[in-house]
Amino acid sequence: MSMPGGLRDLLKAISSSKSGIIGVAILLIITGVSVFAIIFVPFDVVSKWNNPIFWLENPRVAAPEWVTFITGKNIPSTIRIPPEKFNKYEYYVEASGLKYITLDARFDFNYDDFPSELTVILYANYSKSRPLVTIKLVRPDTLEATLYKNVIDNPVVYFYISTDNAIKENVYNFLLILGTNTNRTIYPEKCLFAINNENMGNSNLAQILKGSYRIKIELIATDESDTANAEFISYGQVQGLAGTDYKRHDLFIGLVWGAPVALAFGLSAAIATSIIQSFLGALSAWYGGIVDEIVQRVTEIYMILPFLPFLILISLIYEINLWVLIVIIIALSLFGGVTKTARSVTFQIMSEQYIEAAISYGASKLRILFLYIMPRLLPYIVANIVLAVPAYVFLEAALSVLGLGDPLVPTWGKIISDAYSSGAVIHGWWWWILLPALLIMITAMAFALIGYALDKYANPKLRER
Amino acid sequence: MKRVVFLILTLIASIYLTIIIANAGGLIDQIITSQIKYDIRTNLARTPGWSQLPEEDKTRILQERYNLTIKAKGLDKPFFERSIIYLYDALTLDLGRALFLTSASGTKQVSVIILERLPRTILLFTTGTIGYSILGLYLGLRMARRPGSIFDRITTMFAVITQAIPAWFFGILFILLFAYQLRPLGISIPFGGMVSVPPPTDPISYVLDVMYHMALPLFTWIFSIFGSWAYITRNLAMQSSAEDYVMAAKAKGLSENQIINRYILRPSLPPIITSISLSLISSWQGAIITETVFAWPGLGTLFYQAIESLDPPVIIGLTVVYAYLLVITIFILDLVYSILDPRIKVGIR
Numbered sequence: 001m002s003m004p005g006g007l008r009d010l011l012k013a014i015s016s017s018k019s020g021i022i023g024v025a026i027l028l029i030i031t032g033v034s035v036f037a038i039i040f041v042p043f044d045v046v047s048k049w050n051n052p053i054f055w056l057e058n059p060r061v062a063a064p065e066w067v068t069f070i071t072g073k074n075i076p077s078t079i080r081i082p083p084e085k086f087n088k089y090e091y092y093v094e095a096s097g098l099k100y101i102t103l104d105a106r107f108d109f110n111y112d113d114f115p116s117e118l119t120v121i122l123y124a125n126y127s128k129s130r131p132l133v134t135i136k137l138v139r140p141d142t143l144e145a146t147l148y149k150n151v152i153d154n155p156v157v158y159f160y161i162s163t164d165n166a167i168k169e170n171v172y173n174f175l176l177i178l179g180t181n182t183n184r185t186i187y188p189e190k191c192l193f194a195i196n197n198e199n200m201g202n203s204n205l206a207q208i209l210k211g212s213y214r215i216k217i218e219l220i221a222t223d224e225s226d227t228a229n230a231e232f233i234s235y236g237q238v239q240g241l242a243g244t245d246y247k248r249h250d251l252f253i254g255l256v257w258g259a260p261v262a263l264a265f266g267l268s269a270a271i272a273t274s275i276i277q278s279f280l281g282a283l284s285a286w287y288g289g290i291v292d293e294i295v296q297r298v299t300e301i302y303m304i305l306p307f308l309p310f311l312i313l314i315s316l317i318y319e320i321n322l323w324v325l326i327v328i329i330i331a332l333s334l335f336g337g338v339t340k341t342a343r344s345v346t347f348q349i350m351s352e353q354y355i356e357a358a359i360s361y362g363a364s365k366l367r368i369l370f371l372y373i374m375p376r377l378l379p380y381i382v383a384n385i386v387l388a389v390p391a392y393v394f395l396e397a398a399l400s401v402l403g404l405g406d407p408l409v410p411t412w413g414k415i416i417s418d419a420y421s422s423g424a425v426i427h428g429w430w431w432w433i434l435l436p437a438l439l440i441m442i443t444a445m446a447f448a449l450i451g452y453a454l455d456k457y458a459n460p461k462l463r464e465r
Numbered sequence: 466m467k468r469v470v471f472l473i474l475t476l477i478a479s480i481y482l483t484i485i486i487a488n489a490g491g492l493i494d495q496i497i498t499s500q501i502k503y504d505i506r507t508n509l510a511r512t513p514g515w516s517q518l519p520e521e522d523k524t525r526i527l528q529e530r531y532n533l534t535i536k537a538k539g540l541d542k543p544f545f546e547r548s549i550i551y552l553y554d555a556l557t558l559d560l561g562r563a564l565f566l567t568s569a570s571g572t573k574q575v576s577v578i579i580l581e582r583l584p585r586t587i588l589l590f591t592t593g594t595i596g597y598s599i600l601g602l603y604l605g606l607r608m609a610r611r612p613g614s615i616f617d618r619i620t621t622m623f624a625v626i627t628q629a630i631p632a633w634f635f636g637i638l639f640i641l642l643f644a645y646q647l648r649p650l651g652i653s654i655p656f657g658g659m660v661s662v663p664p665p666t667d668p669i670s671y672v673l674d675v676m677y678h679m680a681l682p683l684f685t686w687i688f689s690i691f692g693s694w695a696y697i698t699r700n701l702a703m704q705s706s707a708e709d710y711v712m713a714a715k716a717k718g719l720s721e722n723q724i725i726n727r728y729i730l731r732p733s734l735p736p737i738i739t740s741i742s743l744s745l746i747s748s749w750q751g752a753i754i755t756e757t758v759f760a761w762p763g764l765g766t767l768f769y770q771a772i773e774s775l776d777p778p779v780i781i782g783l784t785v786v787y788a789y790l791l792v793i794t795i796f797i798l799d800l801v802y803s804i805l806d807p808r809i810k811v812g813i814r
Binding site: 021390420 | 475483486492533633637645656753758768773783791
């Protein structure tokens with residue numbers, strides 16, 4: 001009987017099997033992404049991810065940009081007209097004491113589909129009384145829709161053209177004037193960009209009107225020093241490499257940052273539990289007697305205890321973050337299947353001659369355990385670590401799906417759980433679930449493939465009989 | 466005999482640990498008592514005439530009601546004393562009453578709540594476990610017949626990859642596929658719940674409706690596990706096919722099926738039976754996350770509801786039932802082995 005030797009054999013086992021090489025290759029890519037994330041995306045994830053204002057300029061649930069290449073359709077991306085791109089005309093009329101400001105910008109809309117949302121942001125600067133604001137959209141067919149005409153309440157106003165009820169009412173009137181009556185819900189972002197025909201008010205049948213649009217904002221203010229700037233955003237339906245979610249997060253950043261978190265979490269939990277369980281197994285076999293009896297009984301008790309329910313219970317009662325979670329996982333898996341296997345492997349090691357030699361020259365029991373037995377267990381421990389990582393990555397995801405994960409750090413599991421609870425499955429926002437799911441699966445697959453190459457180390461009984 | 470004593474001690478210790486952890490070492494008591502106090506106070510404040518009462522009357526009534534509720538819930542004794550009572554009740558399978566959860570029939574008896582959910586979990590997960598065991602056994606033996614063949618290698622890779630991915634994860638992906646992506650093709654498979662709302666009235670269409678709802682979770686459960694089963698069976702069969710007596714049987718000119726049935730399958734049966742019986746038992750516990758993903762109202766969901774509403778009696782009840790089943794099965798397996806294989810003696814491991 002020959003026990004597989006040291007770590008060098010382990011590397012040989014990986015490099016001599018196809019699955020091992022593929023696994024390592026995938027793992028290197030993921031590690032590369034992690035390093036890339038840490039170095040090149042200087043991004044304070046935790047605070048920025050949870051700050052909605054930071055993501056304001058992204059469209060809601062937009063698909064990844066590369067969808068355009070697959071569908072062959074020119075899906076709109078976000079058009080943002082910053083304040084400096086607006087043409088500004090202002091003049092003051094002494095006689096009436098009124099100041100007229102006109103902000104005007106053109107944009108080309110040549111996409112095959114409608115924008116997902118429209119927003120105008122107005123930064124007004126007034127001293128005495130509030131200015132009267134008129135917002136108009138001039139279409140390529142020279143029709144002019146008045147979206148808003150009222151006095152503004154604040155110096156900075158966000159006009160959510162797609163959701164604001166007053167604006168919807170104005171768009172409805174615009175349709176009425178054109179002779180298109182509809183009792184359907186009005187979607188301004190569709191009606192305003194639709195060809196003028198009887199389907200204009202029908203969001204399902206409306207056809208897109210391509211061409212050059214103009215957004216015109218007119219202010220009537222009361223003081224000569226009053227001025228205003230504006231910003232216009234026509235949100236698209238595609239964004240970035242990985243799309244966006246319901247809270248407008250750029251998923252690419254979340255996914256890239258998920259890699260180091262997943263690796264760190266999975267590896268640290270796997271390393272700690274494998275080492276502890278193996279050590280206790282070796283201890284149990286080497287000392288024998290009462291120690292063996294106790295470790296074996298405690299292992300059996302641990303195997304009856306419902307691990308996942310306890311973990312859920314603890315994360316429910318105490319607000320825990322990712323790293324406390326690891327500590328709890330380790331505490332709940334001090335003993336387990338690995339303890340039993342490590343014990344039987346240790347029995348095999350104990351029967352070897354160099355242990356006998358060590359005993360005969362008078363090495364202490366503890367010395368033999370740490371310097372003679374544990375190093376021989378190392379390949380087995382490493383193989384187990386590799387095999388255990390996916391389970392912990394998925395465990396974090398499972399807790400997230402139950403709503404018990406770390407509420408602040410964007411992990412792959414949390415992105416999936418957000419998608420799941422926002423009904424991404426039913427609405428068909430596939431990228432929001434599929435991309436993080438693919439990443440988790442690829443990571444798990446990498447470890448599984450390497451683990452398969454190390455099978456004979458992880459299941460020593462399997463090959464030796 | 467020694468084995469039996471140890472099994473019983475293991476059972477007692479694990480149930481007691483469950484009681485401690487499920488009550489978070491008494492912390493849940495504090496949460497519940499303060500909740501009770503708050504409920505009583507808000508209830509009384511809504512009663513007409515409450516504000517006119519003198520202050521000492523208010524305190525007295527509040528205290529009286531509080532004491533009564535605490536006593537009714539059995540929270541008046543110290544936690545340690547109660548944990549011992551809980552242990553005794555649990556061991557005698559007197560599961561007691563839930564604090565908050567009720568069964569559909571309206572009782573708070575934990576045993577009724579569990580029994581109400583059990584058939585649903587058995588329906589889904591035990592069917593699934595039997596399904597993947599048979600499928601895995603069949604595929605595993607086929608793989609072992611020609612190790613290294615393309616079929617063997619593909620199934621092994623499938624097993625290696627699927628065993629790293631949990632069932633609930635496949636569940637989400639399949640829901641995405643069937644609930645949305647295939648909808649334009651006219652395929653719509655229900656992906657949540659156990660029956661339609663409202664449920665059909667006549668028994669036949671009710672059964673059909675349940676089966677229709679069961680299709681996707683059952684498929685997911687079998688899909689995610691049968692690969693690793695096939696792989697385990699394959700390895701066990703490979704071990705026995707390397708034995709000398711298989712060689713001898715081959716030399717005798719026995720047919721391949723005879724060799725598989727008599728010389729390969731039979732010696733690999735003990736570990737296979739162990740794994741099947743253990744996974745059958747754990748299938749009765751349901752799968753918390755898979756059931757949650759598919760909104761399947763079984764024991765897994767019950768476990769989660771109990772945890773969510775901080776209802777220790779239900780958590781303990783579920784664990785006790787599971788622990789009993791597990792320990793009894795281990796004992797029976799030991800007995801069966803000692804009968805099957807005289808080399809194994811109960812008590813010596």
